[in-house]
Amino acid sequence: MARSAQQVNWEFFGEVLKKRREAAKLTQTELGERVFVSAGYISQFESGIRKPQLDIAIAIDRALQTDDLFEHMCRKLINKDRLPTYFANVPDLEAMATRICEVSPTLMPGLLQIPDYIRAVILSGNPLATDELIEDVVSTRTDRQSILEDATRPLYWVFLHETVLRIRLGGSATMAAQLAHVAKRIRDRHLIVQIIPTEAGGYAAMQGNTLLMEFEDAPPTLYTETSYWGALIDDPLVVKQAYRRYDLLRAVALSPEASLALIDSAAEDYRRCASAS
Template structure:
């Protein structure tokens, strides 16, 4: 499903929700309290600013007695083959988060990728896939990144391992463009970026993507990813341990100012390399 048609479908979901709610004579606040989210969230669902999780859609059906229409719509829209099965739930939660903290050990995180970088990574991981499949996956990644442009965008804090700055994904020109994009988002204060340098010692051998997500009306969740696998962690004690690990990485990383200088320096190096080839 193309980006435009998916957005139109979510807008239909929101319009239908508003109509059914008003027909039932229930305010946004009343509906929110009965499905365990805020009234403001109901308003954002109706405006297609945020997308409800499946369990919330199911509870809405129960309250409004809508015979499962919102569950069916939600299932259809979140059954998205642009994402690997192990990541689909994390992508769904990502869109609901009010704060995201992420550690990237090797690649620029998906929310910060340029289309060219995303395509280079996707091609490397799927060398025999048809162009249509590659384009669909890249499109999905670019759509995910739209949450950083929303008025309700989450607070986004990223720690990049220095590997991310040194691995020339797609060649020097593409890499320069990607790092300059990260710099631009940082200067716009869309994201807070720190770099974990090689000089961090033992901290610098941390492996595996790590993400912490906080929500307005739900407990925090952690997501870890390895090769072709991902795990959502919602046990409070485990999430607390993950948060502690992230805090240690943040303490070992360069300051935001020093990190930005290093990213700019790496981008300049790739730009010079590209100009001589």
């Protein structure tokens, strides 16, 4: 039976780990003691039968003095396995983008979601999801958000339909925290948000999430996604159509100042509901 890409990545991580451990003249038990796991845990990593974990990879780097080797491998080879195939290259493109424009009709974009909101999103579509799966998604999604903290962060411009503010995911306290988080990002000048009000009626790009990324020395790329599928598109004609849709959205959306006021108001409503319950 053919091995999956995931298995190949795990095995590669394990092979490198074994070589570096042996070069350091450490047994599996000795390395395990240094990173606070059992020898059996190290053995499973080296055999490629256990998925490497980021915190342990970082501890291994410290123990073996390998700089960021295992952390880098974990992020690039292992954590990418947690993403759907069609989305796997998007985080790398986001990190290289100079400008990102996003439209989200029903959910807060992944780059802005707080952990409790992420958990609520997952459970709404998969109520039997395991804790491990949920926390994997939380970790992967919050890792992506580091691009907004970087000094070279892209100009991030988001269009949210008012529905995003009104769907009570995770309860009132979670929604209050989620909207407060977005408001703080806006006030910290990490992004621009414009709300498409309900009374605007039909609007461009209402059929699914779209993400338009611009780069310093490469053509722009469009990512579009529905519930079960997504695609990266760099066809110039399709990208041009996407730009036209963003122009139409600016015509019907609230101003950034009015949008922030609406977010603050919704957050306050959720806070009152949370305190009353």
